[in-house]
Amino acid sequence: MEYQPKIIAREPSHHEIGAAALAEIDQLLSHYPQPQGAAIDALTVVQKYRGWVSDHALKQLAEHMSMPVADLESVATFYNLIFRREVGKTLLHPCNGLSCQLLGYKSIQRQLRKEINIDEGETSANGSMTLISLPCLGACDKAPVMLLRESTATINAAGKAVIRDKLLTHITTTELSAMLDDFQEFIHG
Amino acid sequence: MDEQRLTQPLTQHLNIDAPLTLSQYQQQNGYGGFAAALQLGPEQVLATIKASNLRGRGGAGFPTGMKWSFVPPVGKGLQERYLIANADEMEPGAFKDRWLLEGNPHQLIEGMLIAAFTLSATTGYIFLRNEYSLASARLQRSIEECYAKGLLGDNILGSELCFNLHIHTSAGRYICGEETALINALEGKRAIPRAKPPFPQVAGLWGSPTIVNNVEPFYNLPNILLFGADWYRSLGAAEDAGTKIYGVSGRVQNPGLWELPMGTTLREIIEQHAGGMQRGYQLRAYLPGGGSTDFLLPEHLDTAMDYNAISAVGSRLGTGTIIVLDDRSCPVDAILNLISFFAQESCGWCTPCREGLPNASYLLAKIESGRGEVKDLQYLKDLLELVSFGNTFCALAPGAAEPLQSGLAFFAEDFMAHIEQQCCPYQHH
Numbered sequence A: 001m002e003y004q005p006k007i008i009a010r011e012p013s014h015h016e017i018g019a020a021a022l023a024e025i026d027q028l029l030s031h032y033p034q035p036q037g038a039a040i041d042a043l044t045v046v047q048k049y050r051g052w053v054s055d056h057a058l059k060q061l062a063e064h065m066s067m068p069v070a071d072l073e074s075v076a077t078f079y080n081l082i083f084r085r086e087v088g089k090t091l092l093h094p095c096n097g098l099s100c101q102l103l104g105y106k107s108i109q110r111q112l113r114k115e116i117n118i119d120e121g122e123t124s125a126n127g128s129m130t131l132i133s134l135p136c137l138g139a140c141d142k143a144p145v146m147l148l149r150e151s152t153a154t155i156n157a158a159g160k161a162v163i164r165d166k167l168l169t170h171i172t173t174t175e176l177s178a179m180l181d182d183f184q185e186f187i188h189g
Numbered sequence B: 001m002d003e004q005r006l007t008q009p010l011t012q013h014l015n016i017d018a019p020l021t022l023s024q025y026q027q028q029n030g031y032g033g034f035a036a037a038l039q040l041g042p043e044q045v046l047a048t049i050k051a052s053n054l055r056g057r058g059g060a061g062f063p064t065g066m067k068w069s070f071v072p073p074v075g076k077g078l079q080e081r082y083l084i085a086n087a088d089e090m091e092p093g094a095f096k097d098r099w100l101l102e103g104n105p106h107q108l109i110e111g112m113l114i115a116a117f118t119l120s121a122t123t124g125y126i127f128l129r130n131e132y133s134l135a136s137a138r139l140q141r142s143i144e145e146c147y148a149k150g151l152l153g154d155n156i157l158g159s160e161l162c163f164n165l166h167i168h169t170s171a172g173r174y175i176c177g178e179e180t181a182l183i184n185a186l187e188g189k190r191a192i193p194r195a196k197p198p199f200p201q202v203a204g205l206w207g208s209p210t211i212v213n214n215v216e217p218f219y220n221l222p223n224i225l226l227f228g229a230d231w232y233r234s235l236g237a238a239e240d241a242g243t244k245i246y247g248v249s250g251r252v253q254n255p256g257l258w259e260l261p262m263g264t265t266l267r268e269i270i271e272q273h274a275g276g277m278q279r280g281y282q283l284r285a286y287l288p289g290g291g292s293t294d295f296l297l298p299e300h301l302d303t304a305m306d307y308n309a310i311s312a313v314g315s316r317l318g319t320g321t322i323i324v325l326d327d328r329s330c331p332v333d334a335i336l337n338l339i340s341f342f343a344q345e346s347c348g349w350c351t352p353c354r355e356g357l358p359n360a361s362y363l364l365a366k367i368e369s370g371r372g373e374v375k376d377l378q379y380l381k382d383l384l385e386l387v388s389f390g391n392t393f394c395a396l397a398p399g400a401a402e403p404l405q406s407g408l409a410f411f412a413e414d415f416m417a418h419i420e421q422q423c424c425p426y427q428h429h
């Protein structure tokens, strides 16, 4: 697999929240006595269909939920897994928690940078990958670990929009490249 | 299985590859504890939980029955009551709730039903960590099975009980695990802790009485109802009741999780179950209950892993998941890892934490990279004072201080070696 160097922040495309996303959001609204309760879930749904939450989508969602845009924005920016900038097709989330650090996170991180040529928070030029380390992923007995996930949902056999992911465990620097290729194959082919 | 031989009530039906479906779980007497609760009635259930001495498993170990008894009786004030399972699990080194949820989601739902019945709760939320997608899918499927068979929804099993259960998927941030911050997140706000009092049991989610419990206590409830408080208390090896999920990670032979009698010794957990250290590594120290507990040393290995015994030697049971530090890893770098996590996760609401933790992280990075000065050690101690209990709005910052304060004491020579040699002495190994 060939990775091209360095990032570019792409111009936000015109983001609209589609009918499928709105239907999911309305379903979630029924879980809460007040619409605002569904704010985080709703942002997650928008992101699931679009990969990230643009200004346009934020405004549209605020209107749909009868919430001030500023309130929704303040929520969207608080939570680190709501993305307010475009991200790559695949999110690489190596765990930087202590148990993973003790078992070699730093050399994994170095190897990763070498292979995909991007730094923390960056997206590869071809838009295929974004690197965001996360704290302890709750799989410390399998350290070091890395979570790979699609940024945008795929429609599964049952017709549901789902984000596919995979937790790589007991990672070694020599196997890292093959592990990444496997995931790409898994989601693209 | 009869109660005499039931020594692993939390995990006896756990199956990570293929968790039990509703009907399979019911064939194993699943939801039998809930049926027993319906027979007993709410007051008797509460009395049983109190008598069992079940304590919280989210870190502080507050007695579960006592917490529940603070909920005002129905008929006074707001009618709505909320029940929340805290499945945020973001404590560094904690991985027990994921195991339970992936392995047997129905036991969580059964525990929540027992609690809902006792507390007259009408709505429940499972506050689930975002990254736990497998647990989410399995919980969702189990919830749907329960609705289809009349175990959730209106008039459950023909009783008066109406209980709806939803999964709330978090969008990150460690502070969401703090129960009042969690409540703000559920209300669709920034997850910033609330002032206490009022306590959530009295005025929580949307102002209504709200109970937040960690995932693990819910897994305890069904069998307490089936076999009684005496049986449950007898499971403990030392002072505390029941069993506990213990975990070990780090450079041990066999990292993992085990359900063992509450109060099993650290030595048995680390040496026997985790198989001791990997070849070529020595045990240097360990955090007994996750990243926000004080370090303990090999000399403490014969301590029972329960609330009081661990406190007596200067740390906390916390989540019961142990992180082992070996002799070839730099303790300063380990502490830096933890403190930079806590600094990053500070919600920013109160100044001591917002300013103190990033400063501590900066000083530790300075020392670790060989630029430290002797006076930095005093600065670190001053910062510990700044973020201690009483000076901050919630327990995040005092928790963060624990590994740092014990680390400065236990690894004083390592800190000095970094400063004197102007480098990390472990980098050469």
Ligand SMILES: Cc1cc2nc3c(=O)[nH]c(=O)nc-3n(C[C@H](O)[C@H](O)[C@H](O)COP(=O)(O)O)c2cc1C
Binding pocket: B055, B056, B057, B058, B059, B060, B061, B062, B064, B067, B086, B087, B088, B089, B090, B091, B174, B175, B176, B177, B178, B179, B180, B212, B213, B214, B215, B217, B394, B395, B396
């Ligand atoms: C910063 C912070 C993070 C916390 N994270 C969690 C968590 O992830 N899971 C949890 O059960 N409790 C967590 N707690 C403890 C909760 O506030 C609460 O006490 C607990 O969920 C109550 O459950 P218990 O009675 O079973 O202990 C956290 C506390 C603090 C201060």
Ligand code: SF4
Binding pocket: B175, B193, B345, B346, B347, B348, B349, B350, B351, B353, B354, B392, B393, B394, B395, B396, B397, B398
């Ligand atoms: S101690 Fe830290 S996390 Fe807690 S309220 Fe203060 S700033 Fe927020």
Ligand code: FES
Binding pocket: A095, A096, A097, A098, A099, A100, A101, A135, A136, A137, A138, A139, A140, A141, A143, A144, A145, B092, B093, B094
């Ligand atoms: S430290 Fe990486 S999974 Fe816990």
